[in-house]
Amino acid sequence: DANPDTCLTTRARRDARAGETLEVEVPRPVVAGWRVRVIRSQEAIDRADAVLKRTVPRKRAVDARVRARLGEPFCVEVFCCDDPALRGCAEGFTVEAARTRAVSRDDLIEHVGRMGSTPFEMHSCEVELDEGCGMGFSAVHAVRAEACTSLEAAILAPYEEQAQTLAEVRLAPLSPAAPAARRAAISEICAIATSLDAARAARETGAARIYMAVDDLAAENMSPESVQQEGIIPILDEVSRERDHTRLDPWIIANAPVAVGTISELALAAERGAAAELRSCIPAHNAACLAFLANAGAHGAWLSPELSLTEIERLAPQSPITLGITVFGKPRVMTSEHCILQVADACIHDCERCSLRRRKLVLHNIDDKLLPVRTDIHGRSHLYDAYALDYTPQLPQLLAAGVTRFMVDGTLLEPEELAAQVARARRALDAALAGKHPSPRQKGTSSGCLFAEVE
Template sequence: MSKNCELCALVRSIDDAPALRAAGATRIYLDVIDAQPAPELLARVAEEGVIPVLDEVCREADHARVDPWLRGGMPAAVGNVSELALAHECGALVETRSCIPVHNTSTLRLIGDLGARLAWLSPELSLDEACELARADALPLGVTVYGRPRIMTCEHCALQVAYDCNRDHAHCPHRGEAHWLVNIDDRALPVRTDACGRSRIYLDEPLDLVPYATNLAEAGVARLLVDAASTSVDEACDALARLRRALAGESVERHGIEGLAQTGVE
């Protein structure tokens, strides 16, 4: 059963794809939140078989940046229902990101009716809940087994608290620097701000379900993903190596938390 799982990786740059493929990923996802859909990049994504992962926020002004990634017969992962509808309309091979929450089989069937071919499960689900949904066989499922979960998306730039802001977010000299939001229990939560001035806040430690890969595979999960966008390429390659060993029946150690319920993040 475990051999039927496809190993996937999420990258922030298409240039990172070869390293993840060499580590064992056969399906590469590209975070395009900060990428403009230039013709040369669209062509390269198609040529290399990379799947664009679209924004979870799409206001009217965002359509010119987001919509071109959805193309008939080409795969994409969408983060909101409006883009799911557009993907279905244009014939894209669409998957739903974990920010479109699916916590029961009724929702899985509904998004399947709306055109989704696969749903990525929320990191808020427990291992048992993920396995239960997979066994229901309502829609093919994917699970991120290694990566820092996104705690929240803030539509306003969090960096404005620390720096003067001229509202030219795309050319902000601070966006490329490392920043953290320290919460009430002194957790330093990484902050990433995009060119639209939206900040995404991530957990300070990775969620690691790699030791439970066989449980997920045997329950029927179709794709297992390691996240090199919220961690690093080296960490993701290490996670892929552990993932391959786990699916081969070896015992592997855990390099992070088992679930969000353990953290008590406020």
């Protein structure tokens, strides 16, 4: 029995109209009623190529005005055709009588119109020229170039003001020079657990804050109220479609912490007065973004594993909200709305009863890496990196920069493994606070992007 979900593909030789029957050749028998999906439309590709190849103005059209009066400075003005209020002007050499050949009006139009590598092209040129004027064209080019630079500055002026405003964002609650005692008082080891047993194990070995995904909480028959009593912080999904809100929204409670994975849940948390923490899937890579998200209601943020240590040291001191980072665990590299496990050719179309979901499966990629795959009860697959990140050796630098929450991600760990990593992170933090060097990076782990910025 062949399965239609095992990537049987074929080519349609022509387009079909709605309701039309189209005959295609397939390499093996198929059964009436099997689903058919269009995975590539040549017409759509051709249309996209046509748009990309369409002639689009690459430069902004300008009108020019040239003034060459004997005894006066040579002057070039340029105006944007679509907004004459945007103007650039430059004056240069003093115009003198020609010693040999006098320049003509056409000469000036030609040489002023040579906009070269500037973002402009000349649409028209008005020339005021006295008879018998002489000048070197290199000097004309220099004045024209200065006028174009002046126009560029006029166009960019509003954005320069905005950039200056953003550069002045300095709202750090904790500077790198803050006393060690103060840093120690607010520094915390955190842990992501997948069960109450794992949560208890992490707490017993030094985790001050415990996080669990809402599906894991529901599997433990926990309610939003009981979670508060247990001191567990709910983790909301990184996907929040309309059908998901009924399941996710009840976990957002006034004055209670919650880790949100989408902007819509952040907005709801702000509306309800919850203490929202941004998961790392909501990227905050600059101070202006952190300030914006803080104004939108965020109380904390978990930094992206794509940030380098240099970027963190530049960003964290300017943060208006509490920052954390995962110091151990395999990062999620992809969330798929389609179940990756279906390629195993054993899908029963009932995620709740699926035995594959209970197995520790991996995806073997072309680089010979084994990427763990976990599919949730809703049929969404989560793909993780082959290697765990270990940032514990860099805890002194992270702490000095102003990062105060350090997460051990136990999503793929057994309770005893999570407990061991929490204890290890606790020892590393204690060493950093005492001015000592933590233990070296654990064998078989990676420093990720910590020393290699993402281009």
